[in-house]
Amino acid sequence: MKVLASILFSLFVFINPNSTHPIESFKEDFNKSLKNTQIPEIAPGDVAVINVWATWCGPCxxxxxxxxxxxxxxxxxxxxxIAFSDETENVYETFLKKRKDFQFDYEMSFGNKAATTILKALDKSDYKGRAIPLHVLIDxxxxxxxxxxGASPMNIQKIKSFLEANASAE
Structure with a gap:
């Protein structure tokens, strides 16, 4: 029930252009969606590269x-x-049985609808969160x-350029 309420709240706040409810920062709303998951919250000073993907998505x-x-x-x-998929971890495990060479070195979260709803709502393109892979860069x-x-050499370069400007060893 809490998850459903969180999803509905996220949809209302992020999609309703007439909302008068004060919108919290992305980080606060996103961290709320990570509560009670295996993914730690984004800490102060963290730079994050977030990916929304699926096992059925060839470009992903x-x-x-x-x-x-x-x-x-x-x-x-x-x-x-950090990688998010709407799929369940069981779907991912089945995928791994077929693709034994597959490795994804991101922190991974499966089935967190609240988080993926927030991330997809950030897509202001014509696709409006309906296309993957979706990349979100957090400063x-x-x-x-x-x-x-999308998956392209240009998008990989965007990620690299962002990290060159924002990542640090501190």
Whole structure:
């Protein structure tokens, strides 16, 4: 019931343009969606690269090896790499049985509808959160720096450029 209430609240606040309810910062709302999950909240000073993906999404799967290289490059530089899927962990486990070579080095969360609703609501493109992969870049202040969809060398470069400007070893 709490999850349903959280989803409805998120939909109302983020999608209702006539809402007079004060919108909290992305970081506060997003961290609320992480309560009682295996994903720790985004801490002050954390830079985050967030990905929404699915096992059935060919472009998502294709870009993951390059994204894993970025994770390795930015290890120990106060960057969080977090992946969300609307699918269940059981679907992911079944996928892994078929793709034994598959590896995704991001922190992973499955079935967190509250978090994915918040993330998809950030997509202001014509797709309005209906397309994946969806990338959300979060700066040190916990604010959304950029949101974009699709798997492409250009998007991988956007992630790298963002991290070059925002990641640190401190």
């Amino acid at each position: 799967i294709k870009e993951i090896p390059e994204m894993n290289e970025i994770v390795a490059e930015y290890k120990d530089k106060n960057v969080r790499f 040190k202040n916990g604010e959304v720096a950029e949101v974009f969809i």
